[in-house]
Amino acid sequence: MVRAIVGANWGDEGKGKITDMLAKESDIIVRFQGGANAGHTIINNYGRFALHLLPSGIFYDHTTSIIGNGVALNIPYLQKEIQSLVDQGVPAPKILVSDRAQILMPYHILFDAYEEERLGGKSFGSTKSGIAPFYSDKYAKIGFQISELYDEKALKEKIYRVVEMKNVLLEHLYHKPLLDAEELYETLLGYKEMVDPYVCDVSSYLHNAIKEGKKILLEGQLGSLKDPDHGIYPMVTSSSTLAAYGAIGAGIPPYEIKNITTVVKAYSSAVGAGAFVSELFGEEAEELRKHGGDKGEYGATTGRPRRVGWFDAVATRYGVRIQGATEVALTVLDALGYLDELKICVGYEIDGTVTKDFPTTDRLNRAKPVFETFQGWKCDIRGIRRYEDLPEACRAYVEAIEKEIQVPITLVSNGPGRDEIIVRGE
Numbered sequence: 099m100v101r102a103i104v105g106a107n108w109g110d111e112g113k114g115k116i117t118d119m120l121a122k123e124s125d126i127i128v129r130f131q132g133g134a135n136a137g138h139t140i141i142n143n144y145g146r147f148a149l150h151l152l153p154s155g156i157f158y159d160h161t162t163s164i165i166g167n168g169v170a171l172n173i174p175y176l177q178k179e180i181q182s183l184v185d186q187g188v189p190a191p192k193i194l195v196s197d198r199a200q201i202l203m204p205y206h207i208l209f210d211a212y213e214e215e216r217l218g219g220k221s222f223g224s225t226k227s228g229i230a231p232f233y234s235d236k237y238a239k240i241g242f243q244i245s246e247l248y249d250e251k252a253l254k255e256k257i258y259r260v261v262e263m264k265n266v267l268l269e270h271l272y273h274k275p276l277l278d279a280e281e282l283y284e285t286l287l288g289y290k291e292m293v294d295p296y297v298c299d300v301s302s303y304l305h306n307a308i309k310e311g312k313k314i315l316l317e318g319q320l321g322s323l324k325d326p327d328h329g330i331y332p333m334v335t336s337s338s339t340l341a342a343y344g345a346i347g348a349g350i351p352p353y354e355i356k357n358i359t360t361v362v363k364a365y366s367s368a369v370g371a372g373a374f375v376s377e378l379f380g381e382e383a384e385e386l387r388k389h390g391g392d393k394g395e396y397g398a399t400t401g402r403p404r405r406v407g408w409f410d411a412v413a414t415r416y417g418v419r420i421q422g423a424t425e426v427a428l429t430v431l432d433a434l435g436y437l438d439e440l441k442i443c444v445g446y447e448i449d450g451t452v453t454k455d456f457p458t459t460d461r462l463n464r465a466k467p468v469f470e471t472f473q474g475w476k477c478d479i480r481g482i483r484r485y486e487d488l489p490e491a492c493r494a495y496v497e498a499i500e501k502e503i504q505v506p507i508t509l510v511s512n513g514p515g516r517d518e519i520i521v522r523g524e
Contacts, residue, residue: 100314100350101357102341105321106417106503108368109339110404111361112429114138114154116509117317118516120359121155125312126162126304129153130347131337132319133170133202135227136369142516144188151176153317156183156191163191164300167198168337168347170232171244173289175202195293196300196349200241204285205264205277206231212272225370233336244297247290257283301349308354316344316355320369322417330459333372341421360423362414362503364431364495365440366407367395373462376407376443376469383407389433408441408469411502416456418505427509428496432518437474442498443467472498480513485522488512 103120105111118140121127134150141147142157149156151172153163165171176195184190206228214226235241240260246253261279268274307314318339323329325339337343341360345352365386368374378386386406387395395404418426434440445452445468448461452468475489482488488496488510500507510520 099311099356100308100316100344100354101359102316102318102344102355103359103361104318104339104341104344104421106360106362106414106421106423106426107321107366107410108323108370108372108374109136109320110367110369111321111363112427112511113317113361114140114149115511115514115516116359116361116427116429117154117315118142118157119519120315121153121158121161123313124155124161124315126164126307127153127155127315127317128164128166128300128304128344128348129169129317129319130166130344131168131339132335133227133229133232134172134175135170135225135229135335136319138319139514140516141514145186147183147186150179152179152183152191152193153315155315155317156193157188159189161192163193164304164348165193165195165199165296166300166348167196167200168343169196169199170202170229170337171195171199171293172202172228173293177292193296194298194300194303195244195296197243197245197297198300198349199244200232200236201244201247201286201289202228202232203235203242204282206235208274209264209267209272212268212274216272230336242286244293247286247293250287253286254283257286304348304350308350314350316341316348318344321361322420323372323413324369325420328420330372330462332459333370358422358424359427359509360418360421360425360505361427361429362418362499362507363429364409364434364499365390366410366413368405368407373459373465374405374407375413375446375462375465376410376441376467377405378407385436386433389436390430408443408467409499410443410467411499412443412446412454412456414499415454415503418503423505425508426500426503426505427511428499428507429511431492431496431510432478432480432512434495435475435478438476439474440472440495441469442472442495442502444470444502470498480518482512483520485510485520488520 209231446465
């Protein structure tokens with residue numbers, strides 16, 4: 099059985115914890131897109147971890163963790179991440195890397211930073227992890243697949259060809275130091291040595307695993323609204339964040355994905371720039387940021403303060419629909435216990451008309467929130483294990499969200515720890 103776990107919003111919904119929990123019942127966990135540009139925070143018996151490339155299920159000794167072909171693979175970063183886990187007492191995880199995954203090159207990170215610098219105030223708010231240049235090269239067919247590391251003659255020829263083109267941009271557009279093809283060739287031979295123990299025909303491996311009835315978990319990065327087709331374009335990421343892409347980014351048939359667990363936060367938070375209709379500012383925002391998440395609303399990768407706001411039912415209903423959610427996990431509900439009252443954005447007013455449908459970016463930029471107000475529960479709900487034991491006002495808030503998003507909320511997370519979760523119906 100294949101289950102996908104994905105985000106409904108701008109990313110940062112608390113997927114790491116839910117993936118860690120679902121991984122317990124899984125045999126294989128696959129990262130199917132993105133790179134080291136976003137982090138998943140996990141808290142367990144080994145400590146607190148911010149994972150970036152590795153799947154969030156690597157803490158169990160019965161699981162195999164896979165980097166799928168859809169991932170932007172920063173090889174030295176992967177090696178560093180594995181080593182840091184082992185250094186903190188985590189048993190060495192079993193990892194496989196698709197031979198069709200592409201390599202995030204050192205110059206991708208440089209080009210990312212140079213372009214943001216060139217754009218100045220009109221930049222995309224990139225994490226400067228090289229993601230946009232990586233995917234640009236992949237689709238321009240000048241990327242480097244892991245498999246290409248094993249034909250050194252062809253590899254060297256291609257490097258010289260690509261460097262010639264890159265150096266034109268470095269010299270004439272960015273006015274930065276040029277790349278050295280020979281140096282880059284040696285770097286890639288070093289990458290081959292690092293990644294070689296993990297390289298595998300992942301699609302074939304998963305094909306056999308499915309035939310054997312293994313439980314497979316596909317782990318997505320970021321959320322629906324950062325998808326390049328269906329998100330708030332152009333303030334999006336460069337790979338598809340949708341569960342549907344899990345089939346492509348892992349190399350399995352789409353009909354094998356039976357469950358899509360979509361993670362939704364009990365309030366809104368956004369990574370990076372772009373329209374954010376229910377956003378809060380000033381003291382109100384800082385207060386929510388301070389209470390939010392495990393250590394406040396600050397990026398796991400960047401440390402940047404995240405933008406926060408009231409729960410946006412318009413964006414979330416769209417986000418779960420576009421993911422094809424079969425169930426929803428609602429996270430960080432415990433953060434809201436300090437509030438006297440809460441708001442849910444139930445509609446957008448655009449040019450004098452109220453809509454409940456999520457619009458394209460040009461109209462989204464003109465949207466004003468329409469709010470409904472709910473009573474706060476004014477207490478700490480951590481430690482509660484049964485849904486019925488939550489305060490009445492808290493349950494009313496959860497059920498109002500469920501009604502708006504039109505997908506069953508089956509899991510309610512009320513604390514950052516692995517076991518701080520309420521399974522509804524139990």
